[in-house]
Amino acid sequence: MKKLSALFFGMVMILTFSSCSYGETELKNRLIIEGIGIDYDEKEDMYDLTVQVLVTSGGGSDEAPENPAVNYSVKGKTIAEAVGSLSDTTGKNPLYSQNRIIVAGSSLTREKIVEALDYFIREYTARADVLMAAAAGDAKDIISNSDGSSEISAKIIEGAIQESSVNSKCENTELYNIVNLYNEDTTTFTMPLLEVTTDRNLTAKTVKVTGTRVFSSGEDENRMSDMETMFFLFVSDKVQSGTFSVETQDGAGALDIIKSKTKTKVSVKDNLPFYETEVKCTVDLVEYDGTRFGNIEKSDILKIQKAAESYIEEGMKEVISRQLKEEKSDIFRFGRMFMKAQPELYGKLSENWSEILPEIGFSVDAQVTVRRIGQETLKA
Amino acid sequence: MTAPVKISSFQFYNILFLSRVFAVVTYIANLRIDLSPSDKAASSVFTALYLFVTCIPTYLLLRKDSQSSIITRASCLSPVFAKILCIVYIADFLYYGTVTAARFELLISSVMFPETNMAFFMLVPLAVAGYGAYKGIEAQGRAAAFFLVLVLLSFAFVFLTILKDFDPLNFPPLFYEGAGGSAAIGAFTCARTGEVFSVALLLPFVKNHKNHHIFLWSAAVGVTVIAADTVISGVLGTFGNTQLFSMYSVSVLAEFGFVERMDAVITCIWMLCAVVKLSFTVFACSYLLLCLFGKKLRLLYISLTAAALFAGMLAVSSSVLNFASVVTSAFTIYGYVFTACVVPLAVLLGEKIKQNKNNKNIENKTLISDSAGDPQ
Structure with a gap:
């Protein structure tokens, strides 16, 4: 009897526990989404979605598909409506779990982005750790751009952001980070800024990370260059590695960041928050344009260290000043730090935080240590 | 009812632990009160404290007698009281079991297969739970020991790989808007630990019960x-x-090197806890029905309980509003306090009164016999 039961249930499992069983969505009926670009058409009051989808047909045939991905453009009052019309057009169900990136066009304001992201937070196949980026122009141009290779452009963009993030040229921003930063009363969220650039021969277009878009509440668009972004990351303690150059009287040096740690202390001065930011950075000297090869002197290294410290300090001062005083944007989560340090005073100041930002005091201090100088010798 | 098979104290509490872990992995944030991340973390400290305190009545009960079920002890006081207790316990178990099945269904239908008809799907875990209950507590104990390893490994993977994303700035000042919210949520979370009252109930199935294990658990x-x-x-x-x-x-974000997108595997492991919990619930209910009616119709009782859980689950999870009103109902907290604290204390008090009465009777009898024997 036991053997018969086992045989019966075994047959039931073989026939029913299959991904191709009746009623399930098969792979060929899925739109495997690789990247999404969201633009906003103000005239029509509609979202304009550019969706990059993996081509799944032809996998088993001798000839591989010419393009590994195809782009669709759909519009809708809501993201769900636009996605619905995508399903109507293709006859397939979208699958977001493979989605690498969501790009927001420059037409999307801070509020519009939050509206649009709600769909991706609710959708069960979407992932909370999908990369977020902003386009310098239309998101459509970023997603549909192809450099002529057989690579999927969303994959290339994802790689570019991750590489730039490692080199401290942008912050790796994921969907759930945006939600968190938006929910903080005083913080302004940011995204890596993408731009389509043309090579020297004007033949191929590539997508490049050119800095950071700051989603301030103001009318004007707030952007930071890639170098400004590096100093923003220094202040925010998010520098992983990267390269920067400094100049001394005797020559210029290029430095590779090995590690960096930032500590920010919050105190109160004249009933306003005061921030003391201290950076400890370890670097390797990878190039020195002195007057001769080898035999770099100890004094030269000390000068480079000093120059690097000034460079980081000046850069941080500039980016803090610009964002706090000119743009009135708290991208450094200073408000959040103040809330933790002085909750009562924060309660009084937080309502007018953007008005208080220009009045906030700060100091910066950088300590740089040159760890290695490469294969050339040292003259002690 | 005779208890032919017994499990060790460790196995027993292991079942209870896994059963409670399912409530942890299906925790729904801010269902009642909107708490900041710091206050939410603090609410769990309240939960731990409340849980410890609400274990004390059961511990006192066990200290006096760690062999007999609370039903047996209640029937010594009054058979009617024992019958009422059986009904109360069945209601509680059915409530917790229904909520567990509904949470399980909601988890699957919200994050895994929203396009699949869950009514049919839920028959499978409930059938497995019924089978587990039919095989008895020893089978559950053995399965739970194996599941514990998997569950602990899954937690270790998630917690260790996610640490890099831990951000202290996510914690605003503690109790920025008062401690009341954390204390209340802590109480509600504690009230999801229906396993507490099953300790005193299922003692006959535990070999050499160690009383302090309840606090370790x-x-x-x-x-x-x-x-x-x-x-x-x-x-x-x-x-x-x-x-x-x-x-x-959180499990979606957990990744380590090329080991990524493990959420499906981890969720499957966590689902084992649901099977343990449902199986244990069905087993406890069938034992109570056996105590209530006396007749040895175990298979019928198991089938009835599983069917009741299935029907309850269908009713509760038919809409998210139904689900919200059931899981946030006051019954959770009152039912928990009543069965975990009031009932054990009432039994203890009843035993004390009965003992005092007996002592008095003995004293009176002694006095009477003494006076009768006194040759005045």
């Missing part, structure tokens, strides 16, 4: 709840408040 549950809430708050921040199942959202 409550500490293990407390640590798990605190760790889970701290990780959810520190990693997800306020995003965790936007998620229906925040523990699942």
